[in-house]
Amino acid sequence: MxxxxxxxxxxxxxxxxxxxxxxxxxLGTPSPSTLRSxxxxxxxRTSTERAVAHLDxxxxxxxxxxxxxxxxxxxxxxxxxxxxxxxxxxxxPVARVLDDARDAALVWDDGDGVHPSPGLxxxxxxxxxxxxxxxxxxxxxxxxxxxxxxxxQVLDALTWGPPVGVVPPEGSAAxxxxxxxxxxxLLERSDTRHVLLPRDVGLAxxxxxxxxxxxxxxxxxxxxxVPDATVDAEAAGAALEIVRQVAHVVVAWDDTPPSTLRAGGxxxxxxxxxxxxxxxxxxxAATVVELAASAGLVADDGDAPASxxxxxxxxxxxxxxxxxxxxxxxxxxxxxxxxxxxxxxRDEKGTVRAPLSADLQRPWVPxxxxxxxxxxxxxxxVALGVDDVLEVLRWRSPRAVxxxxxxxxxxxxxxxxxxxxxxxxxxxxxxxxAAGDDPGEEDLAGAMRTVFPEEVHxxxxxxxxTGIVPGRPGPELARLIxxxxxxxxxGAATTVRFTxxxxxxxxxxxxxxxDLLAEIAQRSAVPVPQPLEYLVKDTARRHEALRVGSAQSxxxxxxxxxxxxxxxxxxxASLGLVRLAPTVLAASVPxxxxxxxxxxxxxxxxxEGPDGRPLGRVxxxxxxxxxxxSRRRGGGSVRGMTDAGRRELVxxxxxxxxxxxxxxxxxxxxxxxxxxxEPGFGSGPGRGxxxxxxxxxxxxxxxxxxxxxxxxxxxxxAxxxxxxxxxxLVGGSGALERRELRPMRLEGGRLRALxxxxxxxxxxxxxxxxxxxxTD
Numbered sequence: 001m002x003x004x005x006x007x008x009x010x011x012x013x014x015x016x017x018x019x020x021x022x023x024x025x026x027l028g029t030p031s032p033s034t035l036r037s038x039x040x041x042x043x044x045r046t047s048t049e050r051a052v053a054h055l056d057x058x059x060x061x062x063x064x065x066x067x068x069x070x071x072x073x074x075x076x077x078x079x080x081x082x083x084x085x086x087x088x089x090x091x092x093p094v095a096r097v098l099d100d101a102r103d104a105a106l107v108w109d110d111g112d113g114v115h116p117s118p119g120l121x122x123x124x125x126x127x128x129x130x131x132x133x134x135x136x137x138x139x140x141x142x143x144x145x146x147x148x149x150x151x152x153q154v155l156d157a158l159t160w161g162p163p164v165g166v167v168p169p170e171g172s173a174a175x176x177x178x179x180x181x182x183x184x185x186l187l188e189r190s191d192t193r194h195v196l197l198p199r200d201v202g203l204a205x206x207x208x209x210x211x212x213x214x215x216x217x218x219x220x221x222x223x224x225x226v227p228d229a230t231v232d233a234e235a236a237g238a239a240l241e242i243v244r245q246v247a248h249v250v251v252a253w254d255d256t257p258p259s260t261l262r263a264g265g266x267x268x269x270x271x272x273x274x275x276x277x278x279x280x281x282x283x284x285a286a287t288v289v290e291l292a293a294s295a296g297l298v299a300d301d302g303d304a305p306a307s308x309x310x311x312x313x314x315x316x317x318x319x320x321x322x323x324x325x326x327x328x329x330x331x332x333x334x335x336x337x338x339x340x341x342x343x344x345x346r347d348e349k350g351t352v353r354a355p356l357s358a359d360l361q362r363p364w365v366p367x368x369x370x371x372x373x374x375x376x377x378x379x380x381x382v383a384l385g386v387d388d389v390l391e392v393l394r395w396r397s398p399r400a401v402x403x404x405x406x407x408x409x410x411x412x413x414x415x416x417x418x419x420x421x422x423x424x425x426x427x428x429x430x431x432x433x434a435a436g437d438d439p440g441e442e443d444l445a446g447a448m449r450t451v452f453p454e455e456v457h458x459x460x461x462x463x464x465x466t467g468i469v470p471g472r473p474g475p476e477l478a479r480l481i482x483x484x485x486x487x488x489x490x491g492a493a494t495t496v497r498f499t500x501x502x503x504x505x506x507x508x509x510x511x512x513x514x515d516l517l518a519e520i521a522q523r524s525a526v527p528v529p530q531p532l533e534y535l536v537k538d539t540a541r542r543h544e545a546l547r548v549g550s551a552q553s554x555x556x557x558x559x560x561x562x563x564x565x566x567x568x569x570x571x572x573a574s575l576g577l578v579r580l581a582p583t584v585l586a587a588s589v590p591x592x593x594x595x596x597x598x599x600x601x602x603x604x605x606x607x608e609g610p611d612g613r614p615l616g617r618v619x620x621x622x623x624x625x626x627x628x629x630s631r632r633r634g635g636g637s638v639r640g641m642t643d644a645g646r647r648e649l650v651x652x653x654x655x656x657x658x659x660x661x662x663x664x665x666x667x668x669x670x671x672x673x674x675x676x677x678e679p680g681f682g683s684g685p686g687r688g689x690x691x692x693x694x695x696x697x698x699x700x701x702x703x704x705x706x707x708x709x710x711x712x713x714x715x716x717x718a719x720x721x722x723x724x725x726x727x728x729l730v731g732g733s734g735a736l737e738r739r740e741l742r743p744m745r746l747e748g749g750r751l752r753a754l755x756x757x758x759x760x761x762x763x764x765x766x767x768x769x770x771x772x773x774x775t776d
Contacts, residue, residue, distance in 0.1 A: 003110040005118055009039035014650050016103070021646045023104040024051050028641065028649050035653055042105045046717040048119035051104055057395045058216035060124075061085060062097045065210040066107065067116050067128035068199065075113025087214040094216070129210040130161020132197045140185040142204040150177035155186065155197070159205045160212060163197040164190070218378075218395050221388035225381055226422045232451035235426035239326045239418030239448055240472065241490075245278050245288045246329060247318060247482075250297055250310045252277055257307035260300050264735075265354030266308065271343075286343040286355040287413055293356055295332035300356075308356070321475065323452060326418065327445035330432050333417055334439050337365045341409025348765045359730055363706040363770060365410075366437065368402050372410050373433040376425040383423030386411060418448070427451055458525045459496070465532055467524075469494040477523050483509050484516060498532055503539040513540025551578070551586035553594045555605065558583065562603070572597065704728070704771040714772040715751060719743040724756065726773040729764055740775055 021028050032038040065081045078095040082088055098114055101107045107114050154177050158165050168174035181187040187195045258270035275285035292298045297314040300306050339360045342353050353359050375392045386408045394401050414420045419429035431447035456471035470493050484506035485496035506516050517536050521528050560582040567577040576588030587594045598605045718725045724742045731737040741753035751764045
């Protein structure tokens with residue numbers, strides 16, 4: 001009896017089934033009850049589309065040749081495919097491709113050769129490699145020399161595909177040629193207006209080849225060779241600059257928090273203000289603020305009205321060394337799903353996308369980032385541009401080519417962050433790529449320290465109120481420059497200038513004139529020039545002439561004796577009491593706290609409003625937990641199933657798992673009820689309140705797909721079957737909405753669907769769909 005695909009799957013060993021689930025994790029969610037159902041799922045269009053979506057061009061050529069050569073179920077071997085590709089010496093590479101495809105159940109073998117899986121032809125189309133349909137029996141011999149020039153011209157137009165042609169008008173020479181080819185059996189009519197070139201005729205005209213040229217190896221674009229020292233020097237400079245820019249944003253937003261737009265995000269005026277602060281363009285400023293937010297250094301405070309403020313995490317980050325601060329940013333960037341390059345573009349409603357808005361979230365960004373870095377890593381020391389990287393990515397996944405803007409944006413971010421230098425992946429960049437989805441900040445910081453220049457702790461002051469820093473300033477010197485000087489130029493050496501405004505800024509940070517001069521003298525390799533000394537003393541004198549302070553509350557009385565000694569009591573130091581008058585003390589704590597402390601001291605006090613009228617009890621406002629944002633936003637990474645989990649799943653399918661239903665004797669895939677979830681297998685409530693998927697994200701029994709190719713496949717399957725799906729999409733306000741929809745039409749990047757709950761139709765741009773999940 002002939003072996004079938006289902007029987008082949010049932011004969012797989014446990015190790016082979018684990019390998020299959022590793023290659024195609026969607027096959028395990030929900031857990032198939034039998035091996036027969038696993039085989040059916042592997043042969044379905046939806047699952048096969050997901051498996052094929054990210055195959056490279058060489059693998060697709062091999063699979064197309066296999067489909068073209070296996071007419072009527074004929075088994076094919078690697079040597080025949082290599083010859084059909086025009087690469088008879090590439091039997092080894094072709095065999096390795098077939099082995100990988102066999103592991104993923106895209107092909108199977110029966111001992112005589114390899115067969116395509118049942119779902120492969122449906123996914124790759126009816127005309128593999130541009131060849132027409134196969135026909136029963138042998139066709140006529142193609143004698144090219146005997147053909148008329150007109151007939152030859154017709155066949156030449158169809159030889160390399162597509163194999164479908166339109167019938168020429170009646171009475172024309174081309175029509176006569178087409179009619180003659182149909183009579184001779186070299187063409188077939190598909191209907192009254194079209195003809196088809198049969199597969200055997202097409203292969204004969206191609207001299208037995210399925211493709212013009214083999215494309216088994218990835219392209220290697222030619223680029224400029226850059227020395228490693230230059231790469232790392234450029235990367236180090238960029239890393240120091242991005243750290244400085246993020247630090248400026250944290251300080252500036254701490255002093256003057258920008259408002260949050262009603263729909264979420266940063267207003268255009270605030271982005272422009274930030275760009276001026278950083279002395280850069282708005283695109284770079286958008287990347288900087290997105291990076292700061294991804295690292296959890298700034299966040300929406302959730303107040304009304306809301307503003308963006310530094311988080312408590314920024315406190316420790318500001319005190320860390322440059323390499324550690326960079327590692328925090330690089331770790332956040334490696335995991336980020338944000339698309340800063342879309343800032344300023346418009347969505348389908350014409351709304352301008354704002355920095356930090358929810359509309360910039362895309363689940364496919366980490367995967368594409370890894371692919372881009374991998375392309376750079378494959379050609380070390382060679383500077384590659386956007387076109388070069390796209391050329392390689394088109395080969396690696398021709399069915400899912402990323403947008404050019406996304407590749408350009410990720411390359412620009414990598415350059416700004418120091419992951420690349422002069423267009424080449426730097427040493428720290430290789431560490432970022434090798435770290436994967438869970439990079440360790442200590443390892444990344446160590447990689448950056450190896451390329452950072454040595455720190456200098458002194459600058460050379462000059463008589464014209466300028467100074468030169470001959471290298472990378474140490475933390476203390478960098479802090480002094482940021483507070484007390486303006487940077488005029490950067491490079492191997494940094495030139496700074498002291499001005500009235502910069503000295504005032506340092507005094508505003510709490511320094512006195514004498515303290516500032518002492519610190520400048522400590523960091524100077526030469527005595528402080530007299531013009532600089534005069535500038536500091538004169539600015540300090542004017543700065544201290546008029547004092548402005550702040551107080552959250554006050555206490556007043558008609559009897560000065562009541563307040564005697566309170567301001568000097570060490571037990572009340574935390575209140576920040578300052579005597580303004582014999583009968584008035586100001587405090588740095590809220591009125592309710594001051595009121596309670598005085599009551600504890602035995603002083604009977606009353607609360608009053610600004611007009612002096614007595615108030616009731618004042619409720620203390622809750623303080624902002626500045627780390628709450630990162631917990632809301634992050635929530636932990638989602639990991640896929642481990643090999644141990646896959647083995648448990650295989651055991652469940654075979655009916656031998658602990659706690660699972662046993663299959664009937666002699667039938668390894670006899671129908672049985674699904675086994676209950678056990679510890680370590682992903683049990684626990686999902687967002688839908690049911691057991692979570694063993695592969696990570698999921699609602700109910702179905703797994704939510706998030707990759708663009710998977711989303712398209714799930715929608716296409718639902719459209720074909722006429723069923724509903726759960727769709728998570730970015731709504732008009734920028735927030736995610738979850739709705740049950742029945743797809744009605746999918747084309748041109750848009751989905752038309754019916755909402756059965758609201759009894760309304762709607763049209764959605766596919767790129768706004770974050771995930772899709774079956775409702776059943």
